[in-house]
Amino acid sequence: MLKNRTVIITGAASGIGKEIVKQCLHEGASVIACDINENALQELKRSMDDHYVLHTYQLDVSKYEEVTNFFVYVETEHADVDSLVNNAGIYLAKNILDYQADQIDKVLDINIKDFIYFSQMFGKKLLKSQRKGVIVNMSSVSGIEGSSAAIYELSKAAILGLTKSNAMNFSLTSELMLLRLRW
Secondary structure, three states, X not given: OOOOOEEEEEOOOOHHHHHHHHHHHHOOOEEEEEEOOHHXXXXXXXXXXXOOXXXXXXXXXXXXXXXXXXXXXXXXXXXXXXXXXXXXXOOOOOOHHHOOHHHHHHXXXXXXXXXXXXXXXXXXXXXXXXXXXXXXXXXXXXXXXXXXXXXXXXXXXXXXXXXXXXXXXXXXXXXXXXXXXXX
């Protein structure tokens, strides 16, 4: 059960993200649903029962300034947030030979950079408040086994590496903070 948890979910207005939102709400969590598609966020909010605690926030997760502004909002309106699901992603279903430079940038910005931005800002928030939390990074079997969609595959392999690094970085930082507090 997720009762008494507050969860940020990116890519929340459709697909897997929308289902994660529904499941978290069903299990008792408060949810902050983020997506670039404001209309889809509004529809998601309208489709939910009033007894669920669902907040929506429209932003482009690949834009550092927008993510920074989002975390200012989180700090003022939802200081109790303790969970993050990095889910936003894009799949263009192209062979590597067919990608244009701007398309490569778009996939890497959405599928990698946003996970970095959200993990970094969420981790700093938790460490500052000395609270425990959870980060879930959605990846794909393509990141392990490969596929013909090389840029997508690359982005999902990067998320596997980021997840391992986050675990090491945040556990080491937490341990250092505990040592400083005990000193």
